[in-house]
Amino acid sequence: MEVLNVNLKQASYYDKKDAIKDITFVISQGELVGLIGPNGAGKSTIIKSILGLMEDVDGEVVMGQESKFAYIPEHPTFYDELTLWEHIELAKAVNGIERDSYYKEAEKLLTTFRLQDEKHHYPGSFSKGMQQKLMIIIALLIKPKLYIVDEPFIGLDPKAMKDFISLLEEEQLRGAGILMSTHVLDTAEKICDRFLLVNYGRLIAAGTLEEIQGKSVLEGSLMDCFYVLMERDND
Known part of the structure; x- marks a missing residue:
């Protein structure tokens, strides 16, 4: 299909x-x-x-x-006033995601990409690679x-x-x-x-x-x- x-x-x-x-x-x-x-x-x-x-x-x-669909851009974009975790919460709300496993999946992806310690930090302070990881995580959570x-x-x-x-x-x-x-x-x-x-x-x-x-x-x-x-x- x-x-x-x-x-x-x-x-x-x-x-x-x-x-x-x-x-x-x-x-x-x-x-x-x-x-x-x-x-x-x-x-x-x-x-x-x-x-x-x-x-x-x-x-x-x-x-x-x-x-x-999910779009992962070459140049990551973020809201300056939102933390990493708040971006994940926003993605859930904007996309109307209701599955109970969402936050568990998010935690697992943060562990996979070694971003657990930055969970409550602002992505604007991240390296390019860390920002790219967050873009990837959000896209994957949308499924x-x-x-x-x-x-x-x-x-x-x-x-x-x-x-x-x-x-x-x-x-x-x-x-x-x-x-x-x-x-x-x-x-x-x-x-x-x-x-x-x-x-x-x-x-x-x-x-x-x-x-x-x-x-x-x-x-x-x-x-x-x-x-x-x-x-x-x-x-």
Whole structure:
């Protein structure tokens, strides 16, 4: 079953027409899809279009029957006057979460990401990695059918990366679909089911690693194939 169906003919900024063009893809339940491309390729514009944050968009974005989604941004955002735990309480209220296990799950995630001692501290004083962990915890507590994740590994220590990947795998087993934009190609190669390669606002390749290798005519890593396809597209 589909959790996200994207058909974007174009999306533009006031100073840049056709920032993205002809972006079409589907994400199904339990699927992790990697959104790959160089800086300025249009990955953020695609995500903003999906989230409804772009004003000039021609196209359609359809989420599954249960439209609840969680967004983990590249740059964490917080309320300065709320503590870590108050953010967790706010997420529960805003999303109308009523399950009795919510706070127990929150405590478990705080332990996993080693944030127990910061429970009543203000996230504004945290490191980038600690702030990213809180964004991840809140998203996981929502338990959506769709995750949209933008550069989640920046700032995370190796243990947090491993824990996050394990938790994503659990969410896939639960049936959640995941769209993940990342530059960490070696990790993406290991965890993603399919890939969307974007360059100059266009989708230049899509598919599994084997399909990407076929299109690049190279039996190499995702990074090697990505480089070949990028160079070919740039010629």
